Amino acid sequence: MDLQHLEWPFLSPGHRSLAADYLAWTTPHLAGLAGDEGGDGRAARQIYEMLAGAGWLTRTLPASTDRASPKLDLRSLCILRELSAYSSAIADVALSEPWLGILPIALFGSPALRELYLPRYLSGNLLPAFALSEPGAGSDAASITTSARRDGNGYVLNGRKTWTSNCGLADLYVVFARLEETGGIAAFAVDGNDPAIRLEERIDVMPPHTVGTWTLDGCRVSRDRLIGEAGQGYKIAMAVLELFRPTVGAAALGFARRAMDEAVERSVGRTAFGKPISEHQLVQAKLAQMAVGVDASGLLVYRAAWEHDEGRRLTPRSAAVAKLFSTETSFQIVDQALQIFGGMGVVKGTTVERLFRHVRAFRIFDGTSEIQHLIIARDVLKGRA
Ligand SMILES: Cc1cc2nc3c(=O)[nH]c(=O)nc-3n(C[C@H](O)[C@H](O)[C@H](O)COP(=O)(O)OP(=O)(O)OC[C@H]3O[C@@H](n4cnc5c(N)ncnc54)[C@H](O)[C@@H]3O)c2cc1C
Incomplete structure (x- = not known):
């Protein structure tokens, strides 16, 4: 895989060496999947x-344990997701879904x-x-x-959840539930082995x-299982999903790069009407x-991550732009690559x-x-309507 785009000025030498090291690791470990x-x-x-085991997950959590300003390096996450997705969709799922689950706690x-x-996750x-x-509640x-x-x-939790990734396998569920007392939403850390959970x-x-x-069904949790304050749950969910968005764009970018590389190889090797x-x-x-x-998606994804990392706030708009553009574009690129392969x-x-099947859900x-x-x-x- 060509890593030229990582020469962009909003990526540091540290990011470049992370990419090179991770790529070297993925080749023997993930490429066969x-x-x-x-x-x-x-x-x-x-x-x-x-x-x-290889220590990559340490790059997915804030380096500082200072709760007042947990510092997550979103560019590292984007690099890991882009290169994982380039290798294999399941590698990206294995990296990203547990990360989504641990982020509210981190x-x-x-x-x-x-x-x-956190130590168990790591x-x-x-x-x-x-x-x-x-x-009844998706979007x-x-x-x-x-x-x-x-x-x-x-608290006692009752309800039905769906679309939960790692459902039936997870050791920990971060459950968002409505507080009967106030009508607000709270986030709870629920043990995956709890007998009140049923797949x-x-x-x-x-x-x-x-x-x-x-x-x-009547799942009892003590108060110390609350993540953040009671009533803060929706804010927590939205903050986590917003952080996740540029990384979803990064994984879609990995698919797009892979599709493009495959299409280039095929187009050079396949002859029709007397020429490649x-x-x-x-x-x-x-x-x-x-x-x-690919270039435009990369710029938008790493711009959003850079905005986050450099202390300026990641805005809902730039996170959404990165996710929207990269996932829609990746779908088109994969479709074009498939067309170049013909039958x-x-x-x-x-x-x-x-890739065509894997990219669609993004x-x-x-x-x-x-x-x-x-x-x-x-x-x-904003301010106009
Ligand atoms: C593979 C996969 C993994 C997932 N993993 C998780 C997970 O780990 N945890 C989790 O909680 N969820 C997970 N989800 C759920 C995912 O977040 C939801 O599918 C998504 O938010 C959409 O919700 P929905 O499927 O209920 O669609 P709906 O909300 O019913 O939407 C249906 C259609 O209506 C459109 N629509 C809805 N509202 C509007 C509006 N206001 N304006 C215009 N259009 C609108 C939508 O864009 C969509 O096209 C996962 C989903 C998938 C497919």
């Missing part, structure tokens, strides 16, 4: 353990919760999951109905995610459009066919493309 090994989630768990958890969970012994979506996450009733020194069904999806629907198809101008136009899309592009199990999770449009338009119209 097809990326389809989703299923029961065991493959993703093994990769997560490998990532932990950024908003009490010192006790952080001491309990050593690959804790698979965390992020449980916000419900059958409109503020309308969740899972309830939290005060009971002595704790209802696995959902068989196109990308290698292990997702499903599950219930909490790369010499036909309509094929060249596709390759050129891919190159433009071979739709043969099940080929790299471009897999336009849906972490806020659909429509929701990203709303976030951007709200900012464009």
Whole structure:
């Protein structure tokens, strides 16, 4: 993989050496994975353990333990996700979904919760999951109905969650629930082995995610399982998803780069009408459009991450722009790559066919493309409408 884009001025020498080291590690460890090994989630768990064993997960948490200003290096996360996705979709799932699950605790958890969970996450012994979506509340996450009733020194949780990645496998669920007392939302750290949790069904999806629907039936949690203050849960969920967005864009960028590399190789090697198809101008136009899309996505993704890291706040707008543009563009690039492969592009199990299935969900999770449009338009119209 060409790492030239990492020469951009908003990436430091440290980022460049992270990319080179990680790429060298992914080649023997991840490159052989097809990326389809989703299923029961065991493959993703093994990769997560490998990532932990090799120490890569330390780059996914704030370096400082100072809770007042946890400093997460989002550019490192984008690099790890881009290069993982380039290798294999399942590697990206194995890296990103546990990270999404641990972030609420890393950024908003009490010192006790952080001491309990962060070392286990870093050593690959804790698979965390992020449980916000419900059958009746996806894009409109503020309308969740899972309830939290005060009971002595704790709460009792009841409800149904769906689309939870690592559902049925997670050791820890970060559950967002509505407080019966106030109507606000709170985030709770719920033990994956809690007997009040029941897996209802696995959902068989196109990308290698292990997702499903599950219930909490009278799940008792003590007050010290609250993440942040009661009533802060929605803010926590939105802050975490916003941080996640540039990294989703980075993973989509990894898919796009891989699709482009595959298409270039194919176009040079495949002959039609007496010459390599790369010499036909309509094929060249596709390759050129891919190159433009890859560059533009990279600039927007790493701009958003740079804004975050350099102390200026990551704005909802730049996070949404990075996610929206990169995921939509990646889908187009993968589609064009598949077209360049002709019939071979739709043969099940080929790299471009897999990329086509894997990239599609990126336009849906972490806020659909429509929701990203709303976030951007709200900012464009701020103070005007
Ligand atoms: C593979 C995968 C993994 C996931 N992992 C997780 C996870 O780990 N944890 C978790 O909590 N959730 C997870 N999700 C859920 C994901 O976040 C939701 O699917 C997403 O937020 C969309 O919600 P929905 O599916 O209910 O669609 P809906 O909200 O029902 O939306 C349906 C359609 O209506 C559109 N729409 C809705 N509102 C508007 C509006 N105001 N204006 C215009 N259009 C609108 C949407 O854009 C979409 O096109 C995952 C989903 C997938 C597919």
